[in-house]
Amino acid sequence: MANQLIKPFNEDFADYLRDESRITGQADSISFPKNKQELIGILQELAGTNTPITVQGGRTGLAAAAVPFGGHALNFMRMDAVTGLRKDQSGRYYVRVQPGVVLSKLRKMLESRKFEAAHLQSWDQSSLAALTEFARAPEQFFSPDPTEASATIGGMIACNASGARSYLYGPVRPYITQLKLALADGDTLTMCRGQYHAKGRKLTLTTDSGRVICCDLPSYEMPKTKNASGYYIEDNMDAIDLFIGSDGTLAIIYEAELALLPLPARIWGVSCFFTQESQAIALVELVREQLDRIAAIEFFDRDALAILRRQKEESTAFAALPAVMPGMEAAIYLEIHAEDEKIAYERLFALGKLIGAVGGREDDTWVARTAADRDRLVFFRHAVPESVNMLIDQRKKTEPTITKLGTDMSAPDSELSNIMTMYRQMLMEKGLESAIWGHIGDNHLHVNILPRNAADQLTGKELYQQWAERISALGGAVSAEHGVGKLKVSFLETMYGSDHIAEMAAMKKNFDPQYQLGRDNLFAARRFAEGGERS
Amino acid sequence: MKIIVCIKQVPSTNEVRLDPETHTIIRDGGQSVINPFDTYGLEEAVIIKEQLGGTVTVLSMGIPATERLLRDALSRGADRGILLTDRAFAGADTLATSYTLSLGVAQAGAFDLIICGKMAVDGDTAQIGPELAETLGIPHIADVKKIIAIDERQLTCVKVMDGGEQELTVSLPALITVSKDINMPRLPSIAGVRFSLDAPCQAYSAVEVKADTGRTGLNGSPTQVVRTFTPERRGEAVALQGSCPEQAAQILAVING
Numbered sequence: 195m196a197n198q199l200i201k202p203f204n205e206d207f208a209d210y211l212r213d214e215s216r217i218t219g220q221a222d223s224i225s226f227p228k229n230k231q232e233l234i235g236i237l238q239e240l241a242g243t244n245t246p247i248t249v250q251g252g253r254t255g256l257a258a259a260a261v262p263f264g265g266h267a268l269n270f271m272r273m274d275a276v277t278g279l280r281k282d283q284s285g286r287y288y289v290r291v292q293p294g295v296v297l298s299k300l301r302k303m304l305e306s307r308k309f310e311a312a313h314l315q316s317w318d319q320s321s322l323a324a325l326t327e328f329a330r331a332p333e334q335f336f337s338p339d340p341t342e343a344s345a346t347i348g349g350m351i352a353c354n355a356s357g358a359r360s361y362l363y364g365p366v367r368p369y370i371t372q373l374k375l376a377l378a379d380g381d382t383l384t385m386c387r388g389q390y391h392a393k394g395r396k397l398t399l400t401t402d403s404g405r406v407i408c409c410d411l412p413s414y415e416m417p418k419t420k421n422a423s424g425y426y427i428e429d430n431m432d433a434i435d436l437f438i439g440s441d442g443t444l445a446i447i448y449e450a451e452l453a454l455l456p457l458p459a460r461i462w463g464v465s466c467f468f469t470q471e472s473q474a475i476a477l478v479e480l481v482r483e484q485l486d487r488i489a490a491i492e493f494f495d496r497d498a499l500a501i502l503r504r505q506k507e508e509s510t511a512f513a514a515l516p517a518v519m520p521g522m523e524a525a526i527y528l529e530i531h532a533e534d535e536k537i538a539y540e541r542l543f544a545l546g547k548l549i550g551a552v553g554g555r556e557d558d559t560w561v562a563r564t565a566a567d568r569d570r571l572v573f574f575r576h577a578v579p580e581s582v583n584m585l586i587d588q589r590k591k592t593e594p595t596i597t598k599l600g601t602d603m604s605a606p607d608s609e610l611s612n613i614m615t616m617y618r619q620m621l622m623e624k625g626l627e628s629a630i631w632g633h634i635g636d637n638h639l640h641v642n643i644l645p646r647n648a649a650d651q652l653t654g655k656e657l658y659q660q661w662a663e664r665i666s667a668l669g670g671a672v673s674a675e676h677g678v679g680k681l682k683v684s685f686l687e688t689m690y691g692s693d694h695i696a697e698m699a700a701m702k703k704n705f706d707p708q709y710q711l712g713r714d715n716l717f718a719a720r721r722f723a724e725g726g727e728r729s
Numbered sequence: 730m731k732i733i734v735c736i737k738q739v740p741s742t743n744e745v746r747l748d749p750e751t752h753t754i755i756r757d758g759g760q761s762v763i764n765p766f767d768t769y770g771l772e773e774a775v776i777i778k779e780q781l782g783g784t785v786t787v788l789s790m791g792i793p794a795t796e797r798l799l800r801d802a803l804s805r806g807a808d809r810g811i812l813l814t815d816r817a818f819a820g821a822d823t824l825a826t827s828y829t830l831s832l833g834v835a836q837a838g839a840f841d842l843i844i845c846g847k848m849a850v851d852g853d854t855a856q857i858g859p860e861l862a863e864t865l866g867i868p869h870i871a872d873v874k875k876i877i878a879i880d881e882r883q884l885t886c887v888k889v890m891d892g893g894e895q896e897l898t899v900s901l902p903a904l905i906t907v908s909k910d911i912n913m914p915r916l917p918s919i920a921g922v923r924f925s926l927d928a929p930c931q932a933y934s935a936v937e938v939k940a941d942t943g944r945t946g947l948n949g950s951p952t953q954v955v956r957t958f959t960p961e962r963r964g965e966a967v968a969l970q971g972s973c974p975e976q977a978a979q980i981l982a983v984i985n986g
Contacts, residue, residue, distance in 0.1 A: 464919070516916055539926070546919040556923070560916035564762055564801070565741060567916050 251346030257679025293348025353677030354439030412697035491635025730783035766846025775806030825949035827860035
C-alpha cells in the first residue's frame with residue numbers, strides 16, 4: 195500500500211482483533227495515526243479501495259463495535275493529546291482532547307491540574323491563559339465513569355458511555371460541546387453544540403470543504419429510559435447528538451471538547467446489605483423519591499455476592515475484598531455527592547432511616563468517606579464483572595463455544611419490580627446460572643447468564659431475545675450504555691422494527707455512501723446492501 | 730479487656746509540605762489520613778473486644794484537626810478517643826513522642842494491651858511502639874502478624890522476623906505492633922458513623938497531662954532533622970563489562986562514588 199501508515203495485518207497485532215466482548219474478528223490492515231493529517235491520508239487511501247474501516251480506542255467495549263470483521267482497523271491509541279482548555283463566561287471549564295486520550299489519564303490530569311509538557315507546546319494562548327486560572331480553580335471533573343477507566347474518550351463518545359454516576363449526571367452526551375469529525379472520504383465536519391439543528395426530521399450539514407449533506411432522519415421515537423440503542427433521533431435535534439452514540443458508523447471523531455463540572459466537596463460511597471432482595475428494591479424506590487444528589491444507585495444480587503465471597507476465599511488477587519456479612523442476599527451501593535460535610539451527614543442519616551424503613555439495618559452498611567475506603571468499594575464493585583469474566587474464561591477451556599451473555603437493557607421506573615420478577619422467573623424456569631448487577635437507579639440491570647455448556651448458551655440466547663422483546667414492549671431500551679455494536683444488532687431490530695432500521699441505513703448512506711465505517715455495527719450489512727429500503 | 734490503640738495522622742499523598750526551619754512535615758490536617766498500619770491495629774483491637782468484651786481507646790498526639798481521625802476510628806469500632814494537642818508537643822522525634830503518648834496512656838487509665846501499627850508511612854522509623862513500651866516499663870512484641878490466643882492474663886502471637894517467624898507468649902499488660910498481614914480492616918457502618926459524632930473524644934494540653942516540657946516536642950528531641958529532600962531520579966543504566974571480578978570492582982567503584 196502506498197501509505198506507509200497502513201500496515202498489513204499480522205499476528206503481532208492479534209490483540210487488535212478483540213475487545214472486552216471477547217469476540218475475535220479479522221482484519222487485512224491496521225494503522226495508528228498520531229494526528230489529523232495522518233488520519234486524513236489514511237482515509238483517502240482507504241476510500242480509493244472502498245475498504246471497510248473499524249475504529250478502535252481502548253477496546254474496552256462490550257458490544258464488539260471495535261472488533262473488525264474484515265478490512266482496516268483504525269486505532270487511535272497514539273492520538274492521545276489534550277489539545278486545549280477553555281473557560282466560558284459563566285466560569286465553566288472545557289477540555290479539548292484527541293480521541294485516544296484514556297479516561298484514567300484524563301482524570302489524573304484534571305485532578306493534578308497538570309498536562310503533559312509535550313502537549314502544552316501546541317496549546318494556543320487562550321488555552322494557556324485558561325490553564326493559569328484552572329490551576330487555581332476548585333477541582334473539576336469529567337463525570338462519565340464507565341467501569342473500565344482504560345476506555346478512551348473517543349470510544350466513550352462513540353457508544354455514549356455512562357457508568358454508575360450517570361444516575362445523577364447523565365451519560366457522555368450532554369458533556370460533548372464540540373466535535374471534529376472525519377468522513378470516510380477524508381472530508382471533515384466541525385460542529386459545536388447549538389450550531390446546527392435539524393428542521394423537524396430533516397438535517398442539512400456543510401462539511402469543512404463546503405460540501406452540503408442533506409438527509410432525512412429516521413422517524414422513530416426513542417424510549418424515555420436510559421438509552422444507547424441506535425442513533426439519537428428527535429425532532430429539531432442538535433446535529434452533534436447524531437454522532438454521539440453512533441458506534442463509529444457515520445463519521446470518525448478526531449477531536450472533542452468536553453464540559454467539566456466542579457467536583458463536589460464530599461463524595462461518600464455507601465454499600466447497604468439486605469437479607470431479602472425485595473428490601474433492596476424497596477430502598478431504591480424510596481431513595482429515588484426522597485433523597486437529593488445521589489449520584490449512583492447500583493445493585494448486586496445474591497449470586498453476584500456469592501461470586502465475590504468465593505473469589506475472596508480462593509484468589510489472593512481478591513483477598514483484600516471487604517468480607518460480606520453472612521446471610522446477605524442483595525446489596526445496594528449509593529454515592530452521596532454533597533456541597534459540604536454537614537449536608538453529606540444529613541443525607542447519610544436520611545439514607546439510614548430509609549434502610550430501616552424497608553427492614554434493613556444501619557449496621558449492615560459500609561460507609562466510605564476516605565479515598566482509601568472509596569477505593570475498596572470501587573474494587574468491590576469492579577470485582578464482580580471481572581470475576582464473571584474469569585469464570586467464563588475458565589469454562590471456555592472445556593466448552594469453547596460458550597460466552598458470557600450479559601444484558602444491558604433499561605426499563606421505565608414503574609417497571610422495576612416487574613422486570614426483576616420477570617428475570618427471576620425466567621432464569622429459574624430455564625435452570626440457568628446467573629448473576630445480576632448494575633445501575634438499578636435507572637432500572638438498568640446487567641443480567642449475566644453464566645452458561646455451563648453449549649445447551650445453556652443456546653437457551654440463554656433465546657432468553658436474551660425474549661427479554662429484548664418484553665423490554666421493548668414495556669417502552670425500554672435494549673442497550674442502555676454499552677451501545678449496540680455487533681452483538682445487539684438483532685435486539686435493535688426487535689426494539690425499533692425493520693422499517694426504522696431501513697431508515698437508519700438510508701441515513702447512513704448520506705455520510706458513508708460506500709459503507710466503509712463501522713461495518714456490521716448497528717445493523718447487518720445486508721440492510722445497507724438492500725439500499726435502505728423498507729421491508 | 731481494656732485496649733489502647735495509638736494512631737498517627739499521616740499525609741494522604743507523597744506530595745507533602747516541609748517546614749523550612751525544622752525540616753519536619755507540616756501537618757495542617759487537610760489531606761491527612763490515619764497511618765495505614767494503625768488501621769490494622771485498630772481492627773485487631775475491635776476484633777479482641779468483640780471476642781472478650783471490654784473497651785477500645787484510640788490515642789493520638791497531634792494538631793487539633795487530628796480529632797477528625799480519632800472520630801473516624803470511633804466509627805470503626807473504638808469506644809473513646811484521647812488527643813494530646815499542644816504547641817509544646819510540636820516537632821517531636823520518636824523519644825519525645827513516646828514520652829508524650831505515655832502521658833496519654835496514663836489519662837486512659839488501667840489497660841491490658843496497647844496496639845500500635847508497626848511503623849508510620851511518613852517517618853518509617855518503627856520506633857514508637859517499642860519506645861512507648863520501654864517508657865511505660867511493659868513488655869512488647871514488634872511486627873505481629875497473628876494473634877493465636879489472648880485472655881485476661883496473656884497473649885500468644887506470631888511475630889515476623891527476618892527470614893522467619895517466631896511464636897511468642899507475653900504476659901499482660903503488654904504492647905504489640907502489628908503488620909498488615911494480621912487482618913483486613915472493616916469499613917464503618919452508618920450506625921458507627923452516627924456513634925462517632927457524639928462519642929467521647931477528649932483533648933489534653935501539656936499542662937493537663939502534667940508534661941515535663943523539657944521532654945516534649947523539639948525540646949525533648951535529641952534527634953534533629955538536618956535536611957529533607959526528594960532523591961533525584963536520574964533514570965540512568967550502566968552496562969557492566971568484563972569478568973565477574975572486574976564487574977564486582979566496577980560495582981564497588983559506583984558504591985564508593
